[in-house]
Amino acid sequence: MKTNSQEFIRFIVVGIINTFNYYIMYLLLHVTMEINYMVAHIIGFLISFIISFFLNAYFTFKVKPTLSKFLQFPLTQLFNIAVSSLFVYLFVEHFSMDSTTAPILSVFITVPLTFIITGKILKK
Numbered sequence: 392m393k394t395n396s397q398e399f400i401r402f403i404v405v406g407i408i409n410t411f412n413y414y415i416m417y418l419l420l421h422v423t424m425e426i427n428y429m430v431a432h433i434i435g436f437l438i439s440f441i442i443s444f445f446l447n448a449y450f451t452f453k454v455k456p457t458l459s460k461f462l463q464f465p466l467t468q469l470f471n472i473a474v475s476s477l478f479v480y481l482f483v484e485h486f487s488m489d490s491t492t493a494p495i496l497s498v499f500i501t502v503p504l505t506f507i508i509t510g511k512i513l514k515k
Contacts, residue, residue: 401451402506408446410498413439417494428490432479435494436472440465452513460513467508475501 413435420431444464448456478497482488488496 398451398510399506402447402509403502405443405446405451406498406502409439409443410495412442414494418491422491428483428493429476429480432476432494433472436475440468440472443468447509448513452510454513460515463512463515464509467512468505470508471501471505474504 416435416438417431420426420434421428424431426434444461445456448454448460454460475494475497478500479490479493482493482496483490
């Protein structure tokens with residue numbers, strides 16, 4: 392149980408780094424370049440996703456990243472992008488939330504579920 396707790400804490404640290412990477416990219420694309428919020432969300436997500444794989448392999452779960460795991464990692468993350476995109480859309484379109492804050496709120500919903508899925512793939 393202690394290992395899972397330590398992994399979850401490391402996952403949170405990596406998540407904070409990934410969120411920062413994602414949000415900087417999102418703001419750069421959406422605010423600075425005036426790209427549609429959903430397009431900026433998806434591009435930012437994809438860039439932070441690649442960084443996430445390596446940080447989670449080396450730091451969170453302390454496993455060697457392999458091509459096989461890298462190829463499987465996106466399949467589990469489809470859940471993450473689908474759920475986070477759904478919530479970003481709902482927050483902006485149905486709850487009139489500002490499009491620069493909606494992605495941050497969606498992270499709180501997806502993090503615990505993503506931890507479980509990521510661990511199952513990387514620890515194989």
